[in-house]
Amino acid sequence: MxxxxxxxxxxxxxxxxxxxxxxxxxxxxxxxxxxxxxxxxxxxxxxxxxxxxxxxxxxxxxxxxxxxxxxxxxxxxxxxxxxxxxxxxxxxxxxxxxxxxxxxxxxxxxxxxxxxxxxxxxxxxxxxxxxxxxxxxVAGAIPVVAALKESLAGNRIASLVGILNGTSNYILSEMTSNGLDFNVALKQAQELGYAEADPTLDIDGHDAAHKLTILIQLAYGAYYPFTAMPVRGIRGLSGMDIRLAREFGYRIKLIAQVRECDHQPGESPRLEAGVFPALVHHTLLLARVGGVYNAVRVESNAAGSLFFHGRGAGDLPTAGAVLADLVAVAREERPNNTGFVSPRLEAAAVVPPEEWRSCYYVRLMVDDAPGVLRDLAGCMADEGISLAQVIQKSDEGNGVPLVFMTHETTEEAMSRALQHSLDRGMLREPAVYFRVVG
CATH class of the missing domain: 3.40.50.720 (NAD(P)-binding Rossmann-like Domain)
Known part of the structure; x- marks a missing residue:
């Protein structure tokens, strides 16, 4: 000292x-x-x-x-x-x-x-x-920054997936548990002080994207430009999709995710990264994160799977994290600002979203007519998309909901198949589809 x-x-x-x-x-x-x-x-x-x-x-x-x-x-x-x-x-x-x-x-x-x-x-x-x-x-009281910089310094991070915005998670929790419509749940969040008068940063996913950008630097020692990150929020998400997802055993969550693809020693990491609503199976811990809480799951080659959960905001939870940093300064610790000693953060190689591979939930509003399911399945097959499950519900007034759960495919293939279905007049309205996170 x-x-x-x-x-x-x-x-x-x-x-x-x-x-x-x-x-x-x-x-x-x-x-x-x-x-x-x-x-x-x-x-x-x-x-x-x-x-x-x-x-x-x-x-x-x-x-x-x-x-x-x-x-x-x-x-x-x-x-x-x-x-x-x-x-x-x-x-x-x-x-x-x-x-x-x-x-x-x-x-x-x-x-x-x-x-x-x-x-x-x-x-x-x-x-x-x-x-x-x-x-x-990032994530208020959850010590994920310190964990990535220090405790996991000997691990190669394969992936990181999190619920990083308490406002959106509260809204989705209320829609799932109490059957509230999106606008009602948002108003309730504002009345309780969980959402700002202008909730744009939260419900459109930008707040979670800010936090994910920081976690990527800590996990990979690489710079992933915030402006390059694909972001999709939960604004206007339908209660119908919340209900239908539950029938398949899933919960819809706003997910921030990064995965490393094809690691080559000495080369910049190739990363899939983005923020989006996704289906999470009800047996996974992420699906059980309720209210304004945050959570982060880290997959690494040495420690395996780690799960962090806690309060993501608030006066004392956040202040406690600030105070922990001040204690480190008081100890006159050597600067360890990114967890890496290299002079500059290298640029990550960004994997375009259309190349991402995932299973999908797809909800289509169609006419109750013979041959519709056959024709839609044909559009999927033309793009190499294989269906895992299909359910059809009763007429909702604006058509019959037809729901597919697919095997793994690319965003590009899914987008093309659904656009072809719309162009050929098979759909009453544009399709709704979400990734499935395992």
Whole structure:
């Protein structure tokens, strides 16, 4: 330990909302534990807010000063570490960049910033020999970032699949367990504070995609551009598909998944990665993740299958992850920001979505007429798609639901077969189809 190791760790806190308030509470309640684990006291010197006169539900940390000037944090030589809990991309990105220039360590929970602009910040942190930690950016209290960086460092990661957005999982859980329509479940989530007034980031899958981008870097030491990731959310998902999926023994979940394909030593990893609604068999742990909880399943060549489950958001769960990062800074640990020592993250080789192979659930609305099933099966067969199961339901008023469960095929083949069926007038409306995750 250095001569400074018994000196209190001085924190500049940018943002004092839900998580910032939770951090202030934990710093006070767990002060003795923090001292025993980190070997030092922690004090918050300054707190950056947008409006200094705003009434707050949580008291400021003892001795902390409010400021609206970012330079008061980044340029203060007494501040050792910047904790960024503001949210957004441009403003916090500038503050973190300046803090690194001024020789400060950084702890952040900002998944959007790390996914879209994080590569440059990670490279600057490495060049400056500064710690940049971000456990709280993915899955709240679940320590999956640390696990990938440290505990699983001796494993080759074959795949990672997760439920990374609590809002979407709550909506799907309510639709599955209580039969609510999508719009009703969304409104309920907003009333309970689980969904924002504008839920776009959550229900359209972008929040989960931000988190998956970060996990890919940690699992493979490779950069997968957020803008290249295929993303499909749950907006407007039909209760009919929830019910029909259950008849086959599945639950529909918003899944974030990455798989490595055809690993060749010395070459950039070839990765399938994306966010999409998928069917998960009810016997799997992922299918049983309910409400606002998150989960991540990691498949590796040494440890095998590992399952992480817990609270993915909230004041204290997320603040606890931030505090764990601060303890690492207090210990003056050597920077280990990505889990890899290479100077730069290499670019991953992106496998196009149309080449992905999966089993599929397909729901078609058709006329109740002789030969329809035969003709549709023919369209599938023309693209080499083999059917595993078929069920037909009674007329729903806009046609008869016809559901196929397929054997493994490609996205491209499935898309062509369904487009041909629509073009030939076999369908009342465009088909609905989802991948099946094993």
């Amino acid at each position: 250095s001569e400074q190791s018994n000196k209190p760790l001085v924190i500049g806190l940018a943002g004092f909302g839900t998580v910032g308030g939770g951090l202030a509470r934990l710093l006070e309640e767990n002060a003795d534990l923090i001292r025993r684990r980190g070997g030092r006291d922690m004090i918050v010197k300054k707190v950056l807010v947008r409006h200094a006169g705003k009434a707050r539900n949580v008291a400021l940390p003892p001795g902390a000063e409010l400021t609206t000037d970012p330079a008061a944090l980044t340029d203060d030589p007494e501040i050792d570490v910047l904790v960024e809990l503001m949210g957004g991309i441009e403003a916090p990105g500038k503050i973190i960049d300046r803090a690194l220039d001024m020789g400060k360590h950084v702890v952040t929970a900002n998944k959007a910033l790390l996914a879209e602009k994080g590569l440059a910040l990670l490279e600057k942190a490495r060049d400056k020999d500064r710690i940049l930690r971000y456990e709280a950016s």
